[in-house]
Amino acid sequence: MFSGYHHHPILAIYYYPDPDKWDHAQISRDLAEIAGAQIQSIWLFFDSFYDKNALSRLRDLLDEAQRLGLTVTPVLGQFLQLDEYPEVKIVNADGTTSDNPRYWNMGCFRHPTVFERATAHAVGFLRDFGGHSALYRLDGKVVMSFVHEAYYRNSVPEYGGPAMQPSCYCEHCQMAFRDYLIGHNLNPDTEPPRDASDPDLWQHWQNCHAEAIPAFLARLIRTANNVMPVYATHELNDFYPASWQSVYTGNDWWRMGAVLDIGHEDMYPLEFDHRYQCYVYDYAKDVMRSAVGFNKLITGNGQAFDSWQGYKLPTNSMSEQIYSCLAHGALGLVWWGQWPSSDTRYALTRQTQRYNAEYAALVAQLEGWQLAQAEVALLYSWTSMSQALNDEHTYDTLLAYMLLVQCGYPVDLVSEEQVAGGILAARGYKALLAMGCSALPTSVHQAIEHFVEQGGLLVTDHAPKLNDAFQPLYSAWRGIATEGLRLYTLPDRVPVPVQISAGPLHPPREAQIIARFEDDSPAICRIPRGQGAVILAGSYLGWDYSNYPGYYDLAAMFPFHTRRDAALRRWLADTLENAGA
Ligand SMILES: [Zn+2]
The missing domain is CATH 3.40.50.880 (Class I glutamine amidotransferase (GATase) domain)
Incomplete structure (x- = not known):
């Protein structure tokens, strides 16, 4: 564990300002509310400041956070848009491309443009702001989140879309499969399979697919570390650890967790459903804990928003979330709030205050303690x-x-x-x-x-x-x-x-x-x-x-x-x- 961590834990909220629409006064009000709720840190999506060439606004934000006693963790979010870079689109088994930019579909992680865009933002931030004293540090090193949700998506089944189909058959993935086959002493001229009719070949193809995102993250993190040493995390996304579709999305948490310094996961108890699934919230933490080898810090997300279907968060949920985190080994918590909607902008963030105080006190008390060893x-x-x-x-x-x-x-x-x-x-x-x-x-x-x-x-x-x-x-x-x-x-x-x-x-x-x-x-x-x-x-x-x-x-x-x-x-x-x- 990092020195002094228990008295300086990750207790944060995601913040995704739009520099075109949110003026400095708005951002100051938001940050003051966050500090008032006893949240200690913001996890800041900074891409839009680079896309809109608004670096002085970004500096103002960091300065203002510091003035209010908030630390900042930079989060590499959506670093490219599919309409601007259509060449990066995922190629599906049926030859179509994945054109839906919904959520964080950023194309194929083996496409060089995707790596270039991600690197430009990550390296840019560290070069321009890596020395800013508002940044959250552990043992003197900046913590950075490299990519918020990374997956191969070609449908949105959680909103009633069809099941995802196999991908990616782009030229870069075909080349990667060739290298994979050579590495496994197999015939490099074997075509990538489109279905599971040859079980051995299919398994090799899916295993190769699962290497794309971890390899991308590892390379991106190495590149950032060449600019300045950082501790790397990444938000492993959503409900996929509980679904077979994580195979098609290329999300094997163990392969992904292996390249991170801090494990972080994105499960919420009430996101896409009218039923409240706190056991998946627990489960994702236990998966994450294992995926980073049982010996690293893991952090989880906290839900301070109502479900995307409109169902209200139960009143006892925030309490349950902080205890679920602690019981399953997550000693850091990052809330997701309801920022852009003006009528509820602060309501649920304010409600977190009591639980933030409780969580921080409990994390401090847990110093020197370990989870019971599972039998x-x-x-x-x-x-x-x-x-x-x-x-x-x-x-x-x-x-x-x-x-x-x-x-x-x-x-x-x-x-x-x-x-x-x-x-x-x-x-x-x-x-x-x-x-x-x-x-x-x-x-x-x-x-x-x-x-x-x-x-x-x-x-x-x-x-x-x-x-x-x-x-x-x-x-x-x-x-x-x-x-x-x-x-x-x-x-x-x-x-x-x-x-x-x-x-x-x-x-x-x-x-x-x-x-x-x-x-x-x-x-x-x-x-x-x-x-x-x-x-x-x-x-x-x-x-x-x-x-x-x-x-x-x-x-x-x-x-x-x-x-x-x-x-x-x-x-x-x-x-x-x-x-x-
Ligand atoms: Zn590809």
């Missing part, structure tokens, strides 16, 4: 997401995560690469949950088998086999999913309905049958292996537990109950407890 890990399977192209694994994992958190378990999310690299032994987990993992590389199978042989408990559930190249765990013990299986019965005779899909099990003779489907076929088994055991379920336990990672439904017209299966939660908690976790 339970959950596997995040990039390969299952890439091969299945659906959310059966992702949401099964997220809903199982919620179950564990509700039982009070600290949980580590672990990546396939971490598992293959020996993290299960290194961090001493007692149990690993691999939920809906329909496609895993051989190295992950071997590492998990070793973990079980050495005394670990593996809990794994339904996972339809997709292909021979990447198989689910213990596929010989799994039957084909059938529509007929709708219910299984736990040892205490409590029935649990199958919510999505289930297949009967064909476990080895030594297996103990824990639960059966209504046709008497095995639904959950315990199979001893070496010093450990496998709990194998034929249905998706996460999906069967709940239908939503939250608890409020804010819709006034058609509010729905969120389903939970307390008996299933109790059974899984008892199973983990019996394994010593």
Whole structure:
């Protein structure tokens, strides 16, 4: 941890002034409100000052912030516009380009123009203002956020658009794939695949795609460090850690987190929905904590705005957000407010005051303390997401995560690469949950088998086999999913309905049958292996537990109950407890 951090934490709000529309008086009023709310810092989108050649206005802003006792973290935001630089557009599988500038679609991160524009702004700021004493520093180094949300987007499914399609097939990405194939001793003349019909090739293509953004960030951060040494962060965006679509957007958090000094993520509890999903807010922090290697500062966003659908933030939300951050290891918080709308310009920012004071006091008190070491890990399977192209694994994992958190378990999310690299032994987990993992590389199978042989408990559930190249765990013990299986019965005779899909099990003779489907076929088994055991379920336990990672439904017209299966939660908690976790 940085020296003195706990008494000088990141407690900030995003600020995105438009120098054409917001005069100095407006900016002064905004900054005074921010300081008055006991926010300590602004995370400043500075691109527009460079685009509009308004550097003296930017200097005035920094001076004014300093006068008010606010520090400033520069944020590289939208550093180019697609209409000005159409040549950078992402090329989709069907040959179309991604033309929608909505959100932060800045084209292909392998296009040289994208790198040039980003570098011009980042280097420009550090050259022009890197010595300004208003800048937030840790151990004497300026903290800078390099790119606010980076992804390959060709649709907006969260607003009802179609699912995203594979990208990017531009000449730069084709060249990168050639290099990738050479690096993996494969034929460099192999064409990039357009679909998943060849599972091996498809996986290589998606893995190569996932390298584009981390490579861009790493190079950009190196270039900035040549101007002056900085600590780098980047806002890893939105709900994508919980969705398979992060494969198409090129957002593997572990690859991205590896290039950062400080992990920062963009989840909010109420953004695109009428239900309040605080468990995804927690989940994103635990993903981030793992993605930076469990040993770096992580920070989260705070929601001080009403949902984009118009639903109001629940009154207790800010309190819940600060405690969620702390409970999941985020010792920094950056609010997003409602700046441009004049009627509510300050309302929610003012409401943060009490929580800012509380958060700052708690961060100070936590100096010298660590999060409890998790004894339970959950596997995040990039390969299952890439091969299945659906959310059966992702949401099964997220809903199982919620179950564990509700039982009070600290949980580590672990990546396939971490598992293959020996993290299960290194961090001493007692149990690993691999939920809906329909496609895993051989190295992950071997590492998990070793973990079980050495005394670990593996809990794994339904996972339809997709292909021979990447198989689910213990596929010989799994039957084909059938529509007929709708219910299984736990040892205490409590029935649990199958919510999505289930297949009967064909476990080895030594297996103990824990639960059966209504046709008497095995639904959950315990199979001893070496010093450990496998709990194998034929249905998706996460999906069967709940239908939503939250608890409020804010819709006034058609509010729905969120389903939970307390008996299933109790059974899984008892199973983990019996394994010593
Ligand atoms: Zn490209």
